[in-house]
Structure formats: C-alpha cells, structure tokens
Amino acid sequence: MAQLAEGPAVAAPRVGKLGDPCIMVIFGAAGDLTARLLIPALYNLNRADLLSKEFAVLGVARAKLSDEDFRKQLYEDVKKYCGDCIDDKEAWDNFARRFYYHAGDFNNDQLFNQIKDRLEKIDRDHSTHQNVFFYMATAPSYFGPIVEKLAAAGMMEQSNDHWRRVVIEKPFGHDLESAKILNQQLLKLADETQIYRIDHYLGKETVQNIMAFRFANGIFEPIWNRRYIDHVQISVAETVGVEGRGSYFDHAGSLRDMVPNHLMQLISLTTMEPPISFDANAVRDEQAKILHAIQPMSDEEVLTRAVRGQYGEGTMDGERALAYRSEPDVAPDSRTETFVAMKLLIDNWRWADVPFYLRTGKRMPARNTHIVIQFRRAPFVLFRDTSVEHLMPNQLVLHIQPEEGISLQFAAKVPGPVMRLGTVDMNFEYQQYFGKQPSTGYERLLHDCMIGDQTLFQRADMVEAGWSVVNPILDLWKALPPRNFPNYPSGTWGPKEADELLERDGRRWRNFEQ
Numbered sequence: 001m002a003q004l005a006e007g008p009a010v011a012a013p014r015v016g017k018l019g020d021p022c023i024m025v026i027f028g029a030a031g032d033l034t035a036r037l038l039i040p041a042l043y044n045l046n047r048a049d050l051l052s053k054e055f056a057v058l059g060v061a062r063a064k065l066s067d068e069d070f071r072k073q074l075y076e077d078v079k080k081y082c083g084d085c086i087d088d089k090e091a092w093d094n095f096a097r098r099f100y101y102h103a104g105d106f107n108n109d110q111l112f113n114q115i116k117d118r119l120e121k122i123d124r125d126h127s128t129h130q131n132v133f134f135y136m137a138t139a140p141s142y143f144g145p146i147v148e149k150l151a152a153a154g155m156m157e158q159s160n161d162h163w164r165r166v167v168i169e170k171p172f173g174h175d176l177e178s179a180k181i182l183n184q185q186l187l188k189l190a191d192e193t194q195i196y197r198i199d200h201y202l203g204k205e206t207v208q209n210i211m212a213f214r215f216a217n218g219i220f221e222p223i224w225n226r227r228y229i230d231h232v233q234i235s236v237a238e239t240v241g242v243e244g245r246g247s248y249f250d251h252a253g254s255l256r257d258m259v260p261n262h263l264m265q266l267i268s269l270t271t272m273e274p275p276i277s278f279d280a281n282a283v284r285d286e287q288a289k290i291l292h293a294i295q296p297m298s299d300e301e302v303l304t305r306a307v308r309g310q311y312g313e314g315t316m317d318g319e320r321a322l323a324y325r326s327e328p329d330v331a332p333d334s335r336t337e338t339f340v341a342m343k344l345l346i347d348n349w350r351w352a353d354v355p356f357y358l359r360t361g362k363r364m365p366a367r368n369t370h371i372v373i374q375f376r377r378a379p380f381v382l383f384r385d386t387s388v389e390h391l392m393p394n395q396l397v398l399h400i401q402p403e404e405g406i407s408l409q410f411a412a413k414v415p416g417p418v419m420r421l422g423t424v425d426m427n428f429e430y431q432q433y434f435g436k437q438p439s440t441g442y443e444r445l446l447h448d449c450m451i452g453d454q455t456l457f458q459r460a461d462m463v464e465a466g467w468s469v470v471n472p473i474l475d476l477w478k479a480l481p482p483r484n485f486p487n488y489p490s491g492t493w494g495p496k497e498a499d500e501l502l503e504r505d506g507r508r509w510r511n512f513e514q
Contacts, residue, residue: 019045019450020163021054021129023122025115027106027146028137029059029070033169035077037200038137041442043078043086046095050447056098056126058118062105070101082440098126106142112153119155130162133196133449136169143168144185151189158194167196167449170261171252172458175474176467179260183460196449197458201262201400203441208456210269210371210398211283213406220396221274223375225350230393233372233510234266236360239316240367241338241490246329253336255308255473258360260466264291265458266400267344267358270371271351280454284462291465293348302476307497309339310482311363314490321363321490335481338362339488341498343505344469357502359509363490368512369400392423395510405429 024042026034045051059070075096078086086092102118104111123130134150136143147166150156158164168186173179186195202208214224223229236258242249249257268287275282297305312323325334339361346356373396395409407427448456458466487495493511502508 016048016050016447017451019050019052019055019447020131020452021052021127022131022133022163022450023056023058023119023126023128024446025058025060025119025132025134026137027060027134027142028139029101030061030063030065030073031137032081033137034059035074036081037440037442038135038446039074039078040082041440041446043092043095044439044443045447047091048443052450054127054129056100056122056128058115058122059099059101060104060106060111060115061101062103064103065101067100071096071099074099106138106146106149109149109152112149112155116153116155131164132162133165133167135167138169140169140171140174144182147186147189156190156194163194163452164190165194165196165449165452166190167198169198171256172197172261172463173467174252174256176464176471179463179467183463187460192460193452193454195460196454197463198445199261199265199456199458200441200445202265202456203439203443203445208444209406211278213398215274226352226354228375229354230374230376231355231357231505231507232267232270232374233357234263234270234359234370235372235509236262236369237364237493238360238362238367239364241311241322241324241363242327242330244328246327250330250334250336254338254340254360254362255470255477259340259342259358260463260470261458263358263360264462264466264469266371267294267356268462270373270398271346271356273350278455280457281459283455284459288459288462288465290346290348291462291469293346293351294465294469295345295347296468297472299472299476302473305343305501306473306477307339307341307495307501308337308477308482309341309361309488309495309498310334310336310485311338311361311488311490312486314363314492316363316491323486323490324363325486335485337477337482339494339498341494341501342473343501355505357507357509359494359498361494364493365491365511366513367402370510370512371398371400372510373397374507374510397510399512403429403431405432 026038028034042051042057065073075086075092100118100122102115104114119132122128132155134146134155136146138146147156150166156164156166166186173182214221268290272286272290275286310324313326314321324330324336324338325332330336339359341357341359344356344358346352346354375394375396377393392409397407397409399405399407405428407425409423409425445456448454493499493509499509
C-alpha cells in the first residue's frame with residue numbers, strides 16, 4: 001500500500017458549519033446529564049472547531065455555587081464520567097472560562113428576571129448576538145412551567161437579529177393525552193421552529209447513516225420493500241437494571257421509556273419514503289407518514305402481538321443479580337414491565353404484510369442495539385438434487401451500539417467436491433474505517449440546535465403519532481395486570497412469550513452475545 005509522505009503538522013480543516021454565536025442555558029445543570037454528556041459534547045465540539053468563539057454556558061440549578069465552584073465541579077465530574085474526554089488541562093481551563101452559574105428555584109418567578117439580567121451581561125462579555133437556547137435537563141414536570149416563565153419574562157421573543165430556542169429532553173408526556181397537553185402548552189409560548197425535542201439515539205452515527213445507506217446506494221434502494229424483505233427486527237438490549245432510577249422507572253416502565261421515542265425513531269428512519277431533500281421538514285414529513293401508517297392494535301391484538309416481562313434474580317457476568325422488585329425505590333409487588341416485545345404492521349404500499357418485531361429490555365445478556373433486515377429466501381429448486389438441505393435467508397444488520405457498523409450475511413459454497421453452503425459475514429465497522437471520534441451522541445444534536453437544523457428532532461405530530469401506537473397497549477396492560485411477574489431471569493433474552501411471538505410466524509430473534 002502506498003505511504004503518504006510526512007510533512008509539517010497543520011491544523012485539520014473544519015468539517016461542517018461553525019455553530020452560531022449563542023448562550024446555552026442549562027436548567028438542571030447540577031445533574032448527571034450535564035456532566036456525563038452535555039459538557040463533554042460541547043468540549044468535543046470545541047476541539048473539532050465547530051463551536052463559536054462567541055459562545056457561553058449558563059448553568060441553573062438549586063445548589064448554591066459560584067461560577068468558579070461550578071467550573072471546578074464540572075471538571076471533577078467530567079474526569080469521573082468521561083476520563084479520556086479531557087486531554088489537555090490548559091485547553092479545558094480556557095474552555096471552562098465560558099461557564100457561568102446561577103442558583104435558584106425553578107418555581108420562583110424572580111429567578112427568571114435574574115436569569116434575564118445574567119444573559120444580558122454574558123452577551124456583552126462574549127458577544128453572543130443575543131442568541132440563546134434553553135436546555136431542559138430537568139424532571140419532565142418542569143418542562144412546561146419553565147418555558148411559561150421564560151416567555152413571561154420576554155426571553156422567548158426573537159427577531160431577524162437573534163433567535164431563541166428550547167430543547168426538551170424525553171419523555172414527551174407519559175401517554176397520548178399528556179403529550180398533546182404538553183405540545184399545546186409549548187406551542188402557545190413558542191413556534192414549532194423554536195422547539196427542539198431531543199432524542200440522543202439520533203445522535204448516533206449509524207442512526208444518521210440509515211438515510212445515507214438507503215438512499216445513496218443504488219444496490220439497496222430497489223430491494224428495500226415488501227417484495228424482497230421478509231421481516232425487520234429492531235432490538236434495544238441493556239445489561240443494566242434500573243441503576244438507581246427506581247423511583248422514576250417504576251412509574252414509567254420500558255414501554256413508555258423506550259418505544260414512543262427511541263424505537264419509533266428507528267422504525268421511521270428504516271421505513272420512510274425518500275424525502276425530496278434533507279430539509280428538516282421534508283425528512284420529518286416522511287417520518288410522520290410512517291408513524292401514522294402503523295396499524296393501531298385492537299385489544300385482542302395487544303393480547304397476541306405484545307409481550308411484557310419483568311426480570312427476576314439471575315446471574316450477570318458470573319455474579320448474582322437482584323430481581324427488579326428488590327431494587328431500591330421499587331415496590332415489592334411492582335407490576336412495571338422491564339421488557340417489551342411487539343409485532344407491528346405498516347399499512348402502506350411499500351411495507352404491506354411485512355412484520356416489524358420490536359423489543360427492548362433490561363438485564364439481558366449483552367448490551368446491543370441493532371436493526372436486522374431479513375430478506376426473503378431464494379427458491380430452493382436449483383439445489384434440490386444436491387446435499388444442500390435448506391437455504392439460509394440473507395440478513396443485513398445495522399449495528400447501532402456499542403460498536404457502530406453494518407454487516408451483511410449471505411451464503412457461499414464451502415470449498416470441496418460436494419455442493420455445500422456456508423454462511424459468510426461481511427462486516428463494516430465505523431472505527432476501523434474512519435477512526436474513533438470522541439463522541440457522547442450529543443455533539444451532532446447540540447451543533448444542529450446552534451445552527452437551526454431540526455432534522456434530527458421530533459416534531460409535535462411525530463410525538464403524538466408515536467404515543468398513538470403505544471396507547472392501546474398501555475390501556476390494556478393497565479386494565480389487565482400481569483399475573484406471572486417476574487417472568488425472566490436476569491441474564492437471559494426475556495420471557496419465552498417473546499420467542500413464541502416470532503416462532504408462531506416461523507421466525508426467530510437474532511441475538512448478539514457481544
């Protein structure tokens with residue numbers, strides 16, 4: 001292989017648009033989300049030269065901290081959660097000079113007048129052009145009230161000279177009705193173009209690559225339909241339990257926590273029609289069409305096409321794992337599901353009669369998120385007089401985490417005088433081909449918010465369409481409590497009913513142990 005001649009080191013050119021000058025206000029800045037993900041993501045953007053020099057952060061929380069205390073705390077927390085993020089202490093110190101902090105109670109109207117004053121001073125000091133985005137790293141109950149108080153203080157007003165945006169973390173409501181109420185509340189205070197409903201799954205490279213893979217490759221686009229595809233599996237498997245979030249999770253459950261947002265985003269990107277452009281609304285229009293085309297389940301269909309589970313005691317990595325009901329802050333007779341599987345159908349021309357199998361669960365054998373596209377089997381007639389007993393279907397797998405990549409499984413002849421077939425995997429890994437890039441999954445999303453690109457953020461109609469799929473299941477499961485919880489041991493792939501869901505159709509789950 002030819003070797004490139006070495007020359008003097010030069011700065012790498014910026015790849016992408018420079019973020020607008022702005023201030024990021026983080027409500028709930030003393031929480032884990034800020035230290036684990038948001039600040040490392042901003043630091044990575046700064047290293048990639050995508051963060052404006054005219055940028056600053058104002059953290060808002062109840063804890064009594066000075067600006068310097070806040071900077072020191074963030075440094076210690078980022079080192080703890082993301083040890084390899086900070087590669088240069090001097091660079092960090094220069095970066096951290098842009099951080100400010102304000103203590104207060106979110107229920108206090110006076111706090112918002114104080115924030116307004118702080119923003120005016122920070123704008124003068126950093127020339128941020130009065131552009132501000134407000135990030136809700138808070139409990140969901142604060143989303144609407146905080147935006148109301150921001151609007152009352154005049155901080156949501158924008159003009160041709162400056163913009164104001166608000167970023168809402170999931171969950172967007174806890175059912176269809178509450179999602180509609182939250183959307184109505186927000187849209188009374190801000191325009192849809194100002195509202196960024198964030199889902200960190202969409203920050204992952206493979207998720208973003210789904211559109212590029214589908215629409216930029218002439219060999220796949222013609223076969224991406226019901227004529228060639230037998231079924232699709234989307235799995236989000238987690239090895240962890242509730243990780244100290246028992247009080248939240250016991251009221252939410254896996255169905256609410258994962259399906260209306262993460263899984264609906266994955267299914268819409270996998271199945272949508274080609275948009276006319278990469279304009280945000282063109283892409284989201286096609287995603288919304290798919291979500292509206294998912295057939296809602298009747299009560300009878302929920303009983304046969306949806307499965308719930310709760311983990312019991314088991315073994316994880318050779319160590320005993322607690323049952324869900326023994327976790328801190330979980331009711332000893334909890335009926336909350338930690339596993340969900342379902343079969344969905346999409347009522348449109350491209351996907352008619354193609355089943356989509358979704359599952360997500362905690363305390364499973366491996367942490368793995370993937371999308372399996374299984375193609376229809378080739379006719380067997382050519383091989384009927386050979387030793388080949390059956391033909392394996394081709395599978396295309398989009399690996400989303402922990403390792404991001406794409407693999408294609410197909411049949412090839414085993415060397416020798418007899419016609420025998422073996423299964424071959426062609427694997428593409430992002431890290432191997434493009435190198436490892438520092439990433440938390442939030443870099444792209446925060447950068448898009450700074451430049452005003454809403455492509456990877458959910459629109460109000462998409463949120464409500466996702467809840468419309470989930471709501472019939474929620475209602476029936478509430479009316480008919482489970483009788484057999486816990487019904488799968490920790491360290492297994494979920495309850496047997498999940499396997500039976502596919503076995504009834506002559507199919508089985510694709511599991512990845514690593």
